[in-house]
Amino acid sequence: MGRKYVFDFDSTLTRVEALDVLAEMTLEGRSNREEIIEEIQKITNLGIDGDISFTESLERRIKLLNAHKDDLGPLVTELRQKISKSIESNKEFFEKFSDDIYVISCGFKEFIVPIVEEYNIPKDRVYANTFEFNEKGEIIGFDNDNVLSQHNGKIDCLKQMNLDGEVQVIGDGYSDYVMREAGIADKFFAYTENVHREKAASNADYITPNLDEFLFVNDLPRNISYPKNRIKIVLLENIHQDAYQLLTDEGFSVELIKHSLPEEELIEKIKGVHVLGIRSKTQVTKKVLAAADKLLVVGAFCIGTTQIDLEECKSKGVVVFNAPYSNTRSVVELAIGQIIMLMRSVFQRSSEIHSGQWNKTAANSREVRGKNLGIVGYGNIGKQLSVLAEAIGMRVYYYDVDDKLALGNAVKCNTLEDLLSVSDVVTLHIDDNKANKNFIGEREINQMKKGAMLVNLSRGFVVDIEALVVALKSGQIGGAAVDVYPEEPRSNGDFITGLQGLPNVILTPHVGGSTEEAQRDIADFVPNKIMDYINSGNTVDAVNFPNIRLPKQNKAHRFLHIHKNVPGIMAKINEVLAKYEMNISSQYLSTDNEVGYVISDLDKEYDKEVLKALKEVDNTIKFRVLY
Ligand SMILES: NC(=O)c1ccc[n+]([C@@H]2O[C@H](COP(=O)([O-])OP(=O)(O)OC[C@H]3O[C@@H](n4cnc5c(N)ncnc54)[C@H](O)[C@@H]3O)[C@@H](O)[C@H]2O)c1
Numbered sequence: 129m130g131r132k133y134v135f136d137f138d139s140t141l142t143r144v145e146a147l148d149v150l151a152e153m154t155l156e157g158r159s160n161r162e163e164i165i166e167e168i169q170k171i172t173n174l175g176i177d178g179d180i181s182f183t184e185s186l187e188r189r190i191k192l193l194n195a196h197k198d199d200l201g202p203l204v205t206e207l208r209q210k211i212s213k214s215i216e217s218n219k220e221f222f223e224k225f226s227d228d229i230y231v232i233s234c235g236f237k238e239f240i241v242p243i244v245e246e247y248n249i250p251k252d253r254v255y256a257n258t259f260e261f262n263e264k265g266e267i268i269g270f271d272n273d274n275v276l277s278q279h280n281g282k283i284d285c286l287k288q289m290n291l292d293g294e295v296q297v298i299g300d301g302y303s304d305y306v307m308r309e310a311g312i313a314d315k316f317f318a319y320t321e322n323v324h325r326e327k328a329a330s331n332a333d334y335i336t337p338n339l340d341e342f343l344f345v346n347d348l349p350r351n352i353s354y355p356k357n358r359i360k361i362v363l364l365e366n367i368h369q370d371a372y373q374l375l376t377d378e379g380f381s382v383e384l385i386k387h388s389l390p391e392e393e394l395i396e397k398i399k400g401v402h403v404l405g406i407r408s409k410t411q412v413t414k415k416v417l418a419a420a421d422k423l424l425v426v427g428a429f430c431i432g433t434t435q436i437d438l439e440e441c442k443s444k445g446v447v448v449f450n451a452p453y454s455n456t457r458s459v460v461e462l463a464i465g466q467i468i469m470l471m472r473s474v475f476q477r478s479s480e481i482h483s484g485q486w487n488k489t490a491a492n493s494r495e496v497r498g499k500n501l502g503i504v505g506y507g508n509i510g511k512q513l514s515v516l517a518e519a520i521g522m523r524v525y526y527y528d529v530d531d532k533l534a535l536g537n538a539v540k541c542n543t544l545e546d547l548l549s550v551s552d553v554v555t556l557h558i559d560d561n562k563a564n565k566n567f568i569g570e571r572e573i574n575q576m577k578k579g580a581m582l583v584n585l586s587r588g589f590v591v592d593i594e595a596l597v598v599a600l601k602s603g604q605i606g607g608a609a610v611d612v613y614p615e616e617p618r619s620n621g622d623f624i625t626g627l628q629g630l631p632n633v634i635l636t637p638h639v640g641g642s643t644e645e646a647q648r649d650i651a652d653f654v655p656n657k658i659m660d661y662i663n664s665g666n667t668v669d670a671v672n673f674p675n676i677r678l679p680k681q682n683k684a685h686r687f688l689h690i691h692k693n694v695p696g697i698m699a700k701i702n703e704v705l706a707k708y709e710m711n712i713s714s715q716y717l718s719t720d721n722e723v724g725y726v727i728s729d730l731d732k733e734y735d736k737e738v739l740k741a742l743k744e745v746d747n748t749i750k751f752r753v754l755y
């Protein structure tokens with residue numbers, strides 16, 4: 129005997145309570161509209177939670193509604209736009225199991241039937257109330273003889289239906305649960321996609337946040353192979369709340385942690401996690417990756433990625449994304465500010481006045497106009513700084529290991545020494561490559577003009593701090609602005625550096641990219657990359673992985689296969705697909721020296737054995753079915 133699926137309508141099949149929507153329509157233009165709608169919603173909830181009798185809730189609402197037959201057409205049109213997201217995306221289930229699906233609702237057939245018919249549920253499998261109209265067509269009541277207009281009427285309704293086999297009820301309210309409590313239904317699934325009602329959830333056999341999860345636990349055909357609520361995301365280091373919102377709205381299970389975690393703690397935390405979000409502090413080491421049994425993606429919510437073992441990620445099939453542009457403008461603005469502050473000795477004057485000293489002087493205070501700015505690293509940040517610095521009248525020199533086109537009137541230097549010897553201010557914007565350790569040391573400092581300024585907003589290890597301290601004390605360097613340090617704490621608190629207490633030294637706690645604008649932009653950019661990979665397999669802009677971008681296909685299955693890039697592996701994958709008679713509608717492969725990433729779209733049903741066979745192909749790193 130097969131299973132029977134009994135669905136509730138309001139807030140389960142649709143995202144809304146239909147009578148609330150009807151009220152919004154019929155009360156349009158009434159001065160006390162909001163109050164009446166609030167009252168109707170209150171009465172709806174009292175009825176749903178069983179706190180007042182359902183008949184009473186219905187009578188009171190209909191009186192307040194003031195609705196007419198002619199309002200029902202527009203209501204249906206409105207409800208069509210408000211089908212629950214995961215119901216809408218799983219039409220296949222409603223097609224294939226059409227004979228076993230019923231709707232039992234305390235709502236009204238007049239609007240339920242036209243909606244559910246589109247999901248292959250015919251009117252004779254819809255059990256609901258019907259309206260009563262007067263001769264003017266106004267809705268004045270409902271059929272009182274219908275059991276569904278009575279308190280706990282769903283119990284009697286289901287009893288009378290006398291269904292065979294296991295009966296599963298899927299609904300958001302207590303009135304759905306009572307069918308299970310009365311022993312007529314076998315299981316109650318509390319459906320929380322639209323509303324989480326504690327009374328229903330705490331009594332449920334299973335809480336299902338969407339239809340995908342329901343179909344997954346029952347091993348039924350579904351639109352995505354793995355429900356999104358099962359995808360666990362951990363965001364460390366105080367990543368902007370917008371990222372949490374975006375990922376949660378998409379249906380993922382997200383945990384936000386304010387600080388970074390040390391290796392040992394991260395090793396524990398990462399177990400079972402599919403997506404890890406970090407900023408510049410968290411070290412994603414080999415040991416961490418060895419414990420990462422489910423990891424698919426690391427999102428660096430910043431520019432730098434050397435805190436992540438990119439090669440190890442790649443060899444484990446873990447894709448890494450970052451935000452290469454979002455915070456660059458913020459760094460540039462801070463650099464400009466710091467250059468001016470250093471040239472005017474503003475921080476010294478400010479400290480003096482804070483400690484009660486008035487020291488009005490022009491000594492060591494110069495305009496930036498006409499001064500030489502040496503930019504080391506002419507990348508995304510260096511180039512923008514070049515343009516802004518010229519706009520305030522500085523003469524820009526730059527040095528980069530790569531050939532870079534000069535913007536504006538900037539002058540390219542062929543060697544670092546050339547740049548250092550000509551600059552009044554040297555500002556560092558080279559990347560976080562570990563080979564840049566102690567890039568500026570005693571020798572380079574001595575190549576600078578005496579009394580020139582140094583700004584470092586790149587990475588702490590780039591400057592030999594001890595050499596800088598000596599040069600600041602001797603006057604070889606006239607002032608410095610430092611935002612990044614060789615060792616930085618994992619969370620806010622105590623911090624010590626040899627640079628503390630020196631005059632004309634501006635110290636900031638790695639806040640170059642920490643502006644609301646930058647963090648908001650990053651919180652949009654990186655989650656979208658993550659979602660694009662999880663939902664479609666796209667790896668465009670991944671920092672460690674072959675790039676593929678493909679639109680989502682309808683009526684197809686998509687397999688993702690990540691493998692070592694060895695000769696003959698594609699032939700083996702396709703041999704397996706051929707053996708299981710799978711028709712490839714499209715296939716895209718992208719490789720680098722180490723790995724190959726192939727997306728195969730397949731246009732018909734498949735035998736689940738093929739999944740096992742594909743995982744067993746030699747040199748497979750990761751295999752995933754998307755849909
Ligand atoms: N302080 C902050 O909060 C903050 C914020 C954002 C970025 N950053 C850091 O700023 C730096 C620059 O970022 P970006 O986005 O401009 O990077 P980028 O990759 O766009 O540019 C870096 C440039 O440095 C050049 N380079 C690398 N090594 C060099 C060397 N030894 N000598 C000369 N040139 C060299 C590269 O060729 C490249 O053009 C990075 O280290 C990044 O991590 C810091």
Ligand SMILES: O=C(O)[C@H](O)COP(=O)(O)O
Binds near residue numbers: 409431433638639
């Ligand atoms: O790599 C970066 O983007 C910067 O260093 C900023 O890092 P943060 O997000 O840790 O401030």
